[in-house]
Amino acid sequence: MNFSDFLAGKLLLPQEIPLSTATISYLHRTNQIKKHPSIEQKYNRYQCLRCGNRKQSLFANLPCARCQSQHLYCRNCIATGRVLACEHLTTWTGDPPKWPKQVNPCNWKGTLTKHQQLAAETLKKALASHQAEQLVWAVCGSGKTEMLFPVIELAIKENRRLCIATPRADVVRELFPRIKQSFPQTETEALYADSPDRTEIGQLVISTTHQLIRYQEAFDLMIIDEIDAFPFHHDPTLPFLSNRACKEDATKIYLTATPRPSQQKQISKKKLPTIFVPIRYHGHPLPIPQLQIEWNLRKKLKRGNQPNTLQHFINKRTNQRQLLIFVPSIALLEKVATLLKAESVHAGDPKRKEKVIDFRQKKIDVLITTTILERGVTFPSVDVVVLDAGHKVFDEAALVQIAGRAGRSPDDPTGEVVLIHQGKTTAIEQAITQIKMMNKKGMKL
Numbered sequence: 160m161n162f163s164d165f166l167a168g169k170l171l172l173p174q175e176i177p178l179s180t181a182t183i184s185y186l187h188r189t190n191q192i193k194k195h196p197s198i199e200q201k202y203n204r205y206q207c208l209r210c211g212n213r214k215q216s217l218f219a220n221l222p223c224a225r226c227q228s229q230h231l232y233c234r235n236c237i238a239t240g241r242v243l244a245c246e247h248l249t250t251w252t253g254d255p256p257k258w259p260k261q262v263n264p265c266n267w268k269g270t271l272t273k274h275q276q277l278a279a280e281t282l283k284k285a286l287a288s289h290q291a292e293q294l295v296w297a298v299c300g301s302g303k304t305e306m307l308f309p310v311i312e313l314a315i316k317e318n319r320r321l322c323i324a325t326p327r328a329d330v331v332r333e334l335f336p337r338i339k340q341s342f343p344q345t346e347t348e349a350l351y352a353d354s355p356d357r358t359e360i361g362q363l364v365i366s367t368t369h370q371l372i373r374y375q376e377a378f379d380l381m382i383i384d385e386i387d388a389f390p391f392h393h394d395p396t397l398p399f400l401s402n403r404a405c406k407e408d409a410t411k412i413y414l415t416a417t418p419r420p421s422q423q424k425q426i427s428k429k430k431l432p433t434i435f436v437p438i439r440y441h442g443h444p445l446p447i448p449q450l451q452i453e454w455n456l457r458k459k460l461k462r463g464n465q466p467n468t469l470q471h472f473i474n475k476r477t478n479q480r481q482l483l484i485f486v487p488s489i490a491l492l493e494k495v496a497t498l499l500k501a502e503s504v505h506a507g508d509p510k511r512k513e514k515v516i517d518f519r520q521k522k523i524d525v526l527i528t529t530t531i532l533e534r535g536v537t538f539p540s541v542d543v544v545v546l547d548a549g550h551k552v553f554d555e556a557a558l559v560q561i562a563g564r565a566g567r568s569p570d571d572p573t574g575e576v577v578l579i580h581q582g583k584t585t586a587i588e589q590a591i592t593q594i595k596m597m598n599k600k601g602m603k604l
């Protein structure tokens with residue numbers, strides 16, 4: 160094995176290095192690896208140098224077999240391996256890895272729409288000029304993966320190492336075969352818990368943000384998909400890890416269909432270079448949600464009574480589309496499923512995968528779901544209802560994403576989106592404003 164291919168750009172626990180003690184001490188003696196403290200103490204406060212954790216409550220003591228005493232360990236990063244204070248983290252300081260030279264790495268034969276092309280060119284320019292950050296605000300259904308191909312191709316041609324990171328493992332699973340097929344000669348690996356496609360020597364790494372815990376100064380190009388999605392915007396560890404995984408002069412590309420308010424503020428103050436892709440790849444605007452108010456909606460739902468607005472909507476439907484109904488909780492999911500005699504799905508559902516496939520294959524007509532289907536899933540022809548759209552789980556981003564499930568196919572580019580609520584919330588208003596704003600931008604182009 161070539162040590163540099165395996166160790167370069169990593170930050171590893173002792174148990175993560177598959178080399179003999181003799182080899183490790185040889186590499187250390189010849190200055191090819193460097194050892195770093197793992198948990199640091201400053202002014203009586205601890206910091207985990209593996210995951211960046213500074214929350215003191217997340218440090219605990221453990222008897223250490225080797226030192227015969229108690230040692231601190233970090234509970235924040237325990238899911239990806241235990242770091243003990245008496246152990247070192249190792250980095251590679253030898254020669255950098257050499258990636259094979261490629262003239263034509265991209266095998267994808269499709270064509271980009273005008274708007275995708277524009278975004279793709281912007282991303283290439285950002286990489287070529289070592290621009291630190293670039294945001295792509297692309298509406299649901301704009302075809303963002305294809306937009307990335309030109310910048311990925313450029314990075315590979317220039318012998319750079321790159322990473323596509325996403326908060327969600329199912330996105331890694333979905334992206335990996337598509338990217339591998341489009342860049343067949345490039346050493347590509349997929350990282351998520353128990354991933355079978357882990358080679359440890361990827362030039363192109365597709366990873367969950369959690370798995371970046373084993374990287375430091377590895378990548379020249381970091382593409383972070385869905386920066387607004389849970390848990391990326393929620394857990395400070397994840398931005399810490401994705402920043403550390405980048406080389407100093409790396410370019411970071413952020414993708415989102417629904418930036419969080421703090422990100423929107425940065426965009427409007429022009430602190431974050433942003434390119435908009437306000438139109439779907441099929442060229443049609445986003446469906447604008449219709450609002451339906453129902454007094455005592457929550458009471459009715461709690462009692463298991465059918466809300467009039469929902470009944471009315473279902474009765475008057477004449478189209479052939481399937482129906483997706485979003486509800487805010489599992490308790491309500493079961494009530495509504497019984498009421499409508501329909502299938503339902505939630506995060507802990509053991510048949511989750513099968514049900515989603517059945518719905519996609521149109522074996523199920525109506526599917527009641529929690530927010531698990533709010534993003535990342537494409538059904539060609541659906542109408543969408545959100546029951547109790549004023550509930551706090553439906554924030555602005557969630558509502559825009561949910562509305563984005565409708566009208567995905569060029570054969571049926573419209574679709575109804577109905578928000579049933581018992582009082583309009585700021586999130587509902589902001590979601591509609593955001594959708595209208597993107598449609599207006601799309602019209603202008």
Ligand SMILES: [Zn+2]
Nearest residue numbers: 207210233236
């Ligand atoms: Zn930690």
